[in-house]
Amino acid sequence: MREKLSAVVVSYNRALLIGTCVRAVGFADEVIVVDKSSTDGTPNIAARYADRVITVPWSPTVEETRAFAVAQCKNNWIMCLDDDECLSPEAIRFIQAELEAPRADVYGLLQRHYILGSHDEAAYYWPEHQIRLFRKGAVTFSSTVHSGIELHSDNVLHVTEDTGAAILHLSHQDVAQWIDKTNRYTSRLDRERVSDYGNSLARFAHERTEYWLSRTRDTSPGGYPEAVSVLRATYDLIDRLKIWEEERGLDAVAEFQRICAQLDAAYMTLGIVSDRTGEMVTAVPYMPRAVDEHEVLKRRLAHFRVRYDALTVERDTQAAEAARQAGELDSLAKKHEEARRAVDAQKERALIECRRAQAERERAVQAEAQLGSLKGEYSTLQAQFHTLQCELRALQNEQALLQGSMRTFLRAYLPRLRQHLFGQRP
Numbered sequence: 001m002r003e004k005l006s007a008v009v010v011s012y013n014r015a016l017l018i019g020t021c022v023r024a025v026g027f028a029d030e031v032i033v034v035d036k037s038s039t040d041g042t043p044n045i046a047a048r049y050a051d052r053v054i055t056v057p058w059s060p061t062v063e064e065t066r067a068f069a070v071a072q073c074k075n076n077w078i079m080c081l082d083d084d085e086c087l088s089p090e091a092i093r094f095i096q097a098e099l100e101a102p103r104a105d106v107y108g109l110l111q112r113h114y115i116l117g118s119h120d121e122a123a124y125y126w127p128e129h130q131i132r133l134f135r136k137g138a139v140t141f142s143s144t145v146h147s148g149i150e151l152h153s154d155n156v157l158h159v160t161e162d163t164g165a166a167i168l169h170l171s172h173q174d175v176a177q178w179i180d181k182t183n184r185y186t187s188r189l190d191r192e193r194v195s196d197y198g199n200s201l202a203r204f205a206h207e208r209t210e211y212w213l214s215r216t217r218d219t220s221p222g223g224y225p226e227a228v229s230v231l232r233a234t235y236d237l238i239d240r241l242k243i244w245e246e247e248r249g250l251d252a253v254a255e256f257q258r259i260c261a262q263l264d265a266a267y268m269t270l271g272i273v274s275d276r277t278g279e280m281v282t283a284v285p286y287m288p289r290a291v292d293e294h295e296v297l298k299r300r301l302a303h304f305r306v307r308y309d310a311l312t313v314e315r316d317t318q319a320a321e322a323a324r325q326a327g328e329l330d331s332l333a334k335k336h337e338e339a340r341r342a343v344d345a346q347k348e349r350a351l352i353e354c355r356r357a358q359a360e361r362e363r364a365v366q367a368e369a370q371l372g373s374l375k376g377e378y379s380t381l382q383a384q385f386h387t388l389q390c391e392l393r394a395l396q397n398e399q400a401l402l403q404g405s406m407r408t409f410l411r412a413y414l415p416r417l418r419q420h421l422f423g424q425r426p
Contacts, residue, residue, distance in 0.1 A: 002099050002100050003075075003076060003077050003099045003100075003102060004029040004030075004075040004076060004077065005027075005028045005029050005030070005075055005077045005078070005079060005095075005099060006028060006029065006030040006031075006032065006073035006074060006075040006077070006078050006079070007025035007028035007030065007031050007032070007078075007079040007080075007081070008031075008032040008033070008034060008069045008070065008072060008073055008078065008079070008080050008081070009021055009022055009025070009031075009032070009033045009034070009046070009050075009069075009081045009082070009083055010033075010034050010036070010062050010065045010066060010069050010080075010081075010082055010083060011033055011034070011035045011036070011038060011042050011043075011046060011082075011083035012035065012036040012037070012038050012042070012058065012083065013038045013039060013040045013042060014038070014040075014042050014083035014084060015038075015040045015041050015042050015045060017083060017084055017086070017170055018033075018042050018045050018046050018083050019045050019046075019048075019049070020086050021081060021083055021084070021085060021086050022045075022046050022049040022050055023049050024081075024086050024087040024092065025079060025081065025087065026049060027092060027095075027096060028079060029075055030051055030073065030074060030075055031049065031050045031051050031052075032050060032051060032052045032053075032054065032069070032072050032073065033046040033047075033050045033052070033053045033054070034054045034056060034065055034068065034069040034072065035053055035054070035055050035056070036055075036056055036057065036058045036059060036065060037055060037056070037057055037058040042083070043055060052072075054072060056068065060184040060187070062082055063141065063142065066080060066141040067140070067141045070139075070141065073136070075136070076135060076136050077099065077102075077133070077134070077135055077136070078133070078134060078135075078136055079095070079132060079133050080132055080134075080141075081132060081167070084169060084170050084171050085111075085132075085167050085168070085169050085170075086167070086168045086170065087167060087168075088112075088164060088165065088166045088167070088168060090163060090164030090165045090166070091109060091159075091164075091165035091166055091167065093165075094159065094163055094164075094165035095107075095133060095165075098133075102135070103157055104155045104156055104157035105134060105135045105138040105153035105155040105156070106131055106133075106134045106135070106138050106139060106151060106153055106155065106156045106157070107131070107132070107133040107134065107156075107157050107158075107159060108129035108130065108131050108156060108157070108158040108159065109129065109130055109132050109133065109159050109165060109166060109167050110127055110128070110129055110159060110161060110165065110166040110167070111125075111128050111129065111130045111166065111167045111169050112126070112166050112167065112168050112169060113125045113126075113128070113169045113171060114168065114169060114170045114171065115171060115172045115178070115228050115231070116172060116173070116174060116175070116178075116224075116227070116228065116231075117173060117174075118224055119168075120218070120224050120225055120228075121217075122216065122217040122218035122225045123216060123217075123218075123224065123225040123228050123229070124212045124213075124215035124216045124225070124228065124229050124232060125228070125232075127161060129158050129159070130167060131149055131151075132167060135153070137152060138151065138152050138153040139151060139152065140152065175231065178231055178234075178235075179234070182234065182235045182238050182239075183238065187242070193239060193243055193303055194208075194235075194236045194239040194240050194243070201240065201241070201244065204236075204237075204240055205233070205237055208233045208236040208237065208240075209229070209230060209233040211233075212229040212230070212232045212233050213226065213229045213230075215229070216229050246300070247304075
């Protein structure tokens with residue numbers, strides 16, 4: 001069974017967009033527009049497509065109205081949009097399918113920002129998810145500007161880009177509108193303040209600009225992504241400067257009153273001041289919603305305490321870092337001295353080895369000379385040995401001749417000798 005959905009839109013002077021915005025949630029079972037006393041016909045346009053249009057007093061930011069708007073919804077599922085947010089057709093189909101069998105209690109939809117009339121996925125703001133669809137009770141909106149929302153369920157689904165489901169955020173037609181909104185939001189005492197716990201405003205300006213540029217995938221000079229990065233940094237700069245004003249505790253009102261008193265005294269002296277009878281006109285002024293000043297002051301005090309603690313931590317960290325670097329420098333000096341000594345020892349050992357090698361080379365040269373001499377002697381001995389061998393062969397030949405002669409002599413004269421000695425005949 002399909003879950004029932006209430007869609008609520010918070011609006012103020014958005015006649016250009018409100019029709020498309022409300023028509024986009026026409027599939028909801030209940031459509032409510034909470035209008036903050038628009039003067040451009042926004043409620044009349046919205047009434048053509050909404051079940052109810054509720055008018056409330058104007059307030060400078062949407063956060064002050066969201067909780068009230070959500071409270072007007074009667075169904076179990078709620079879609080909460082601002083008047084410059086329109087659903088893509090894919091988002092409508094996605095939500096309709098999810099209401100048949102919800103997979104989560106809270107849905108984060110991708111938001112395509114159209115800042116200065118354009119959207120570029122290379123800019124710092126892509127991709128970004130916004131919680132706009134949720135089960136009743138799963139989300140609480142904070143009234144503090146830019147402080148986000150409080151989730152009461154861990155079952156959160158961030159819709160992926162491939163679904164095509166997205167919110168088209170048609171915000172900030174031009175730089176003037178951005179600066180106007182920035183001024184309204186940063187003027188609220190009850191706001192989430194930019195974090196900075198350093199003393200240098202110039203450094204802060206550089207760091208915030210570099211931060212938003214670092215999130216940009218196209219930093220071509222003069223390009224759209226670079227322009228909106230710098231534009232986004234202006235919010236942080238203005239917010240930081242307003243914090244600076246608070247930190248200094250300047251009372252411009254008292255100073256202006258003092259100057260006015262001096263001027264009034266001078267005007268009286270000049271005799272140009274006279275009483276006149278003016279027409280009295282009665283009008284009903286706008287009565288803003290009461291702000292708990294005590295709570296706001298507590299938040300400001302907490303912010304200053306955090307800033308003081310952070311500065312203390314930064315100071316201690318810097319001192320510790322300086323001590324660490326000094327220790328490292330001392331350690332490096334000792335290591336350098338040890339390395340120098342080791343190098344000197346290596347040089348000394350190398351010199352000794354070099355001398356030893358030189359001596360070895362000299363002995364090798366001598367040995368080679370002796371070997372050459374021995375080789376010469378050996379050659380001489382070989383020659384002598386060859387000569388002796390030749391002489392020995394000659395003697396052996398002579399001996400063989402003598403032996404032959406002896407045998408011949410004995411064969412010739414031995415019989416005669418026997419005959420002579422023993423009277424035997426030959």
